[in-house]
Amino acid sequence: MTRTLLAAFAIICGIWGTGTLAEDETSYSILGFEDLEDWAADDHAAALSVFRETCGDMRDPDWVALCRLAADTRDARQFFELFFRPVLIREPETAALFTGYFEPELDGSPVETETFRYPLYRMPTEAQENQPWLTRREILESGVMKDRGLEIAWVDDPVEKFFLQVQGSGRIRFPDGRVIRVGYGGANGHLYRSIGQELVRRGVYEPHQVSALVIANWVRRNPEDGMDLLMHNDSYVFFREVSEVPADRGPLGAMNRSITPERTIAVDPAFVPLGAPVWIEKEGEVPMHRLMVAQDTGSAIKGAQRADIFFGTGDTAGREAGRIKDGGRMVVLMPIQRAYALLPVQSQ
Incomplete structure (x- = not known):
């Protein structure tokens, strides 16, 4: 970093102030790094490495400048503290919620067989051109997808397929040992509806009892009602094959770059x-205070204090992700000028 750049940002730091702005019922507060619990104890170099993975795709001039600086910095903690300000974004009466997600591995086949009967589809042209398109039930029951060559692979379990659509990406292992990778290829445009919340509404479970494993087991124990429950979610996700992503790298996130276990989160880009x-x-049984990078999105991830933590690939990651349903808070690190632009004039 040049002395001129450091001096320029030091001048900007001199306009330090705090405050909140209520606009469309959303408030913004600038915090100090000393307000972030366990900030000094984190591995800032690991976070910086993940930030570098995708910052080159950010087009706003503020972010472009910081990405260039990130490429040459040697002190990761100093980089974040010099050029960013922590911004707490809140909506009234909306508590923070952290959940977890992972990249599943499913058994499948490149062709339909008696065992592998449930297809993963590419997105059809009419779904791209007409949003919202058909609902999940209409797609699966109308036959609109048949005999069009849109199948990427077939899997053996409709429940696992449903949760693969929720996760947005995964690996499919064929009988001959070959593995392909699929990623999010689009959706039908309908809002995500939680089948866990629907089970609670029906009185089957209490909210604290619901998890992906609990839902999957209930659907399998109740095949007819279970399939009907899955249809409650009108949203339907299509896939694309992304087998060019190396096996030792994470799946592609919303920025079309590999994501990193326990350093990537899915957020609401609004x-x-x-x-x-x-x-x-x-918070929760296993607290996590850590600098992450917002590299992904999800149809169920809505709100300023909503985040999904990526835990990795496979069953172990799935078990870890499935246990997460915790409160706390998330604070966005924004370029200094952009952070202060969020505050009302009287607070600056």
């Missing part, structure tokens, strides 16, 4: 810029 560093303070 509040958090994709590519931005985000400090999380997750």
Whole structure:
């Protein structure tokens, strides 16, 4: 970093102030790094490495400048503290919620067989051109997808297929040992509806009892009602094959770059810029205070204080992700000028 750049940002730092702005019922507060619990104890170099993975795809001039600086910096903690300010973004009466996601591995086949009967589809042209398109039930029961060559692979379990669509990406292992990777290829445009919440509404479970494993087991124990439950979610996800991504790399996120276990989160881009560093303070049985990078999105991830933590690939990652349903808070690290632009004039 040049002395001129450091001096320029030091001048900007001199306009330090705090405050909140209520606009469309959303408030913004600038915090100090000393307000972030366990900030000094984190591995800032690991977070910086993940930030570098996707910052080159950010087009706003503020982010472009910081990405260039990130390429040459040697002190990761100093980089974040010099050029960013922590911004707490809140919506009234909306508590923070952290969940987890992972990249599943499913058994499948490149052709339909008696065992492998449930197809993973590419997105048809009419779904791209007409949003919203058909509902999940209409897609699966109308026959609109048949005999069009849109199948990427077939899997053996409709429940696993449903959760693969929720996760958005995964690996499919064929009988001959070959493995392909699939990623998010689009959706039918309908809002995501939680089948866990529907089970609670029906009185089957209490909210604290619901998890992906609990839902999957209930659907399998109740095949007819279970299939009907899956249809409650009108949203339907299509896939694309992304087998060019190396096996030792994470799946592609919303920025079309590999994501990193326990350093990537999915966010609502209406509040958090994709590519931005985000400090999380997750509560629960296993607290997590860590600098993450917002590199992904999800149809169920809505709100300023909503985040999905990526835990990796396979069953172990799935078990870890499935246990997460915790409160806390998340704080977005914004370029200094952009952070202060969020505040009302009287607070600056």
